[in-house]
Every structure is written in C-alpha cells, then in structure tokens.
Amino acid sequence: MGKAGRAKSAREKIKEQQELERSREQRRKVVTYFSVGVVAIAAVGAGWLYAASRSQSEEAANGLAPTTVQADGSVVMAKPGVTKPVVDIFEDFQCPACKQMEEVSGSTFRNLAAEGKAKVVYHPITIFGQDPAKSNSIRAGAAARCVADGKQWVAYHDALFKNQPSETVEGFKTDQLVTWGKEAGVTAPGFDTCVTGQKHAQAQADYSVKVNTEQKLKGTPTVKLNGTELENTVIFAPQELRDAVTKAPK
Structure with a gap:
C-alpha cells in the first residue's frame, strides 16, 4: 500500500474513532438526562405525596372529650x-x-x-x-x-x-x-x-x-x-x- 493509501486509511480510522466517541457521548447525555428526569419526577411525586399526607383528614377518635x-x-x-x-x-x-x-x-x-x-x-x-x-x-x-x-x-x-x-x-x-x-x-x-x-x-x-x-x-x-x-x-x-x-x- 502506498503512502497515499496508508494516509487515507489512517484518516478513516481517526474519523471512525471520532464517530464512535460522539456516539458514546450522546448515549451518556441521554442516560444523564433520563436519570435527572426520573429523579425530578420522583422528587415531585414524593413532594405531592408528602403534601397530600399532611392535608389528609384524621379519623375521628371514639368518644369526645367532656x-x-x-x-x-x-x-x-x-x-x-x-x-x-x-x-x-x-x-x-x-x-x-x-x-x-x-x-x-x-x-x-x-x-x-x-x-x-x-x-x-x-x-x-x-x-x-x-x-x-x-x-x-x-x-x-x-x-x-x-x-x-x-x-x-x-x-x-x-x-x-x-x-x-x-x-x-x-x-x-x-x-x-x-x-x-x-x-x-x-x-x-x-x-x-x-x-x-x-x-x-x-x-x-x-x-x-x-x-x-x-x-x-x-x-x-x-x-x-x-x-x-x-x-x-x-x-x-x-x-x-x-x-x-x-x-x-x-
């Protein structure tokens, strides 16, 4: 293989490596965004459940105080x-x-x-x-x-x-x-x-x-x-x- 062929092959390998890294980075971002979203949803849900529990009426006790x-x-x-x-x-x-x-x-x-x-x-x-x-x-x-x-x-x-x-x-x-x-x-x-x-x-x-x-x-x-x-x-x-x-x- 001549110098031109070897140079082309090296460039292609570099390009492939760059594409691979971009794909990996994109996947990392998607996973991160998804994880953050799940945590945020969970936090909102927990907050709503907490608020709901605080506003729930109590069961009336048996008998009244005098x-x-x-x-x-x-x-x-x-x-x-x-x-x-x-x-x-x-x-x-x-x-x-x-x-x-x-x-x-x-x-x-x-x-x-x-x-x-x-x-x-x-x-x-x-x-x-x-x-x-x-x-x-x-x-x-x-x-x-x-x-x-x-x-x-x-x-x-x-x-x-x-x-x-x-x-x-x-x-x-x-x-x-x-x-x-x-x-x-x-x-x-x-x-x-x-x-x-x-x-x-x-x-x-x-x-x-x-x-x-x-x-x-x-x-x-x-x-x-x-x-x-x-x-x-x-x-x-x-x-x-x-x-x-x-x-x-x-």
Whole structure:
C-alpha cells in the first residue's frame, strides 16, 4: 500500500474513532438526562405525596372529650385538668370556608381534645353584615344556644354545617332548625319553642359584636393557638395543625 493509501486509511480510522466517541457521548447525555428526569419526577411525586399526607383528614377518635356549653354561648371541649394549649375556633354556621375547615380539620380538633393535648373552645358567631346571610347565621347561632348538653351540641353543630344554605338565599329556617335538631338527637326540653321563638337571637348578635371587637377578627374561620392566630395553611392541613398544637407551650 502506498503512502497515499496508508494516509487515507489512517484518516478513516481517526474519523471512525471520532464517530464512535460522539456516539458514546450522546448515549451518556441521554442516560444523564433520563436519570435527572426520573429523579425530578420522583422528587415531585414524593413532594405531592408528602403534601397530600399532611392535608389528609384524621379519623375521628371514639368518644369526645367532656364538652360544656358556657353561659356566653361558647363551648369548651377538654379533658379534666387540661388548660393549655388553648385552641379557640371562631366560626359562623353560614360561612362556607368554616364548613370546609370542619370537614377537613374538625376531627383533628376533637382528637386533640380527646387525647388531652389541647383545650378546644368553639365560638359560634355571626360575621356577616348583610342579609340574607346575616339573618341565616343569627337564626342558626341562636338555635345552637338552645342546646345545653355538650354532646348533643356537637351533633347539632355538625348538622348545621351539613345543611348549610347558600349565602344568597334565605335559609336556616326555624322549622328546618328544629327538624335537624331532632335528627341529631337533641332532647333538650323546650328546644322547639326556643328555636322557633328565636329566644337567643339577641344574645347571639351581642356576643358576635363583642367577640369580633375583642378579637379583632378579619373573618371566619379564625383559629387561635394560645391567643395567636394560625395561618390558613395550618388550619386547613390536619398534620400541620396537629404539629402546631402539640408543640405549643403547655
């Protein structure tokens, strides 16, 4: 083979070697990109699963902590001797966001009280200033005040949120409020006449003004832990809520 032939052969070998290296590099890049993509997808998936686990509602524990209806209309749920941390729940039976919070985190509040990890205090108030929502809320709040037994109050509380009407129509009518009370197991003497006569309507309105003024509420639901308002990202995430309460000063 002449010099020209040998030179051509060498050039071809070099070219083949370069092509081989380019192919290998391309494969390395593809593998790298794929690996990074898999890791990224896994990270996103893990993050979503973690977030989902934190927002999943708890199963309700068997039995409630002792529940006492106070003279002012607030309701205390706590095991004997538990005074802190204090979880104050300010909610309006007509408020859609309050209903949602109860559906998501209601069992967490009750479980914490049943476990002796918190003193939970419900404050049913009227936050609305315009009808029909305002009148709806006052009727429901006044009806709840007709229930003196703590366990029955909790059942009625749940029934009111379950049957919450639209904010734009007249709802929580007195005959409905009586029916839902009976369905919830309310046996308080004079419950029917207390509800239909709206015996506690003025007390509900006055208490709402007092609480709104003293607590400087911006809306409902508002949850305070030892007097400090919790963010919505906490009260709508059961695990975040539990963590905040269990880590609070006793």
